[in-house]
Every structure is written in C-alpha cells, then in structure tokens.
Amino acid sequence: MKLLDDFINSLDKNKDNLMDTLHFCQESFGYISEENKDYIAKSLDVKVSKIDEILNFYSYFKTKKDKENKIIICSGALCQKKGSEKLTKELENLNKNNDFYIENSRCIGACGMGPIVVLNDKPYPKVEVKDLSNILKTE
Numbered sequence: 001m002k003l004l005d006d007f008i009n010s011l012d013k014n015k016d017n018l019m020d021t022l023h024f025c026q027e028s029f030g031y032i033s034e035e036n037k038d039y040i041a042k043s044l045d046v047k048v049s050k051i052d053e054i055l056n057f058y059s060y061f062k063t064k065k066d067k068e069n070k071i072i073i074c075s076g077a078l079c080q081k082k083g084s085e086k087l088t089k090e091l092e093n094l095n096k097n098n099d100f101y102i103e104n105s106r107c108i109g110a111c112g113m114g115p116i117v118v119l120n121d122k123p124y125p126k127v128e129v130k131d132l133s134n135i136l137k138t139e
C-alpha cells in the first residue's frame with residue numbers, strides 16, 4: 001500500500017487524479033484489487049461505484065491477477081489414491097500470498113506418473129509433499 005500511498009501523496013490535489021491513479025495501480029501491481037480500489041476511493045474521495053464504472057468500461061484495467069502462475073493438481077481417482085489431497089492442502093499452506101492459482105482437475109491422462117502436479121504447463125510426476133516448496137521455487 002505504501003507505493004500507492006506515495007503516488008497519491010505526490011499528486012496535485014487540485015486535479016482529477018482518478019485515471020492517473022488507476023493507471024499507476026494497474027502498471028504497478030498488474031491489476032486493481034478490491035483493497036486498492038477501496039483505498040483509492042477513500043484517498044481521492046470518489047465513490048467506489050465510479051471506479052467500478054471505469055474498470056468495467058476499459059478492458060485495459062484488470063481486477064484480477066493474470067493467471068500466470070497456475071498450478072494444477074490432478075484429483076483423478078488414481079492421483080487421489082496416491083496422495084493428491086495432501087498436496088492440495090500443502091500447496092494452500094505454501095500459497096499464503098496468493099502468488100499461485102491452485103486448481104484441481106480431473107484425470108489428466110498421466111496416471112502412471114501420479115500424483116501429478118502441473119505448474120505453468122510443466123508437469124511434475126510422482127510429487128510428494130516434501131517436493132512442493134522446491135517446485136514452487138522454480139517459478
């Protein structure tokens with residue numbers, strides 16, 4: 001929030017700074033989170049509904065992070081039997097900052113390699129809980 005706060009404090013208070021602030025937020029964080037949206041509304045004394053109108057109108061503005069760090073955990077029957085639920089729980093623990101999108105999928109057709117985790121299209125076979133933090137560090 002400090003980055004955004006510093007930017008807002010540097011603005012000329014006599015101007016309408018909403019668009020500049022939204023652009024700054026988009027460029028700095030890659031999207032405009034609910035938290036940042038509320039903060040901008042409060043800081044610039046504008047209604048959240050006005051910001052929502054702008055965000056809905058301009059497709060340039062994103063309200064969610066791009067799904068560039070996506071982890072798929074196969075939760076097909078064989079991978080479940082080999083421990084995929086434990087992997088999901090551990091990944092959720094390791095993902096406290098929501099740096100990764102975690103998704104469970106049906107069988108992805110590599111049952112012999114299960115339990116299988118796919119990080120940004122790269123498959124990791126026979127994954128154990130202890131392997132997960134190293135896998136995440138590869139990104």
Ligand code: FES
Nearest residue numbers: 074076079107110
């Ligand atoms: S059940 Fe996981 S790959 Fe088939």
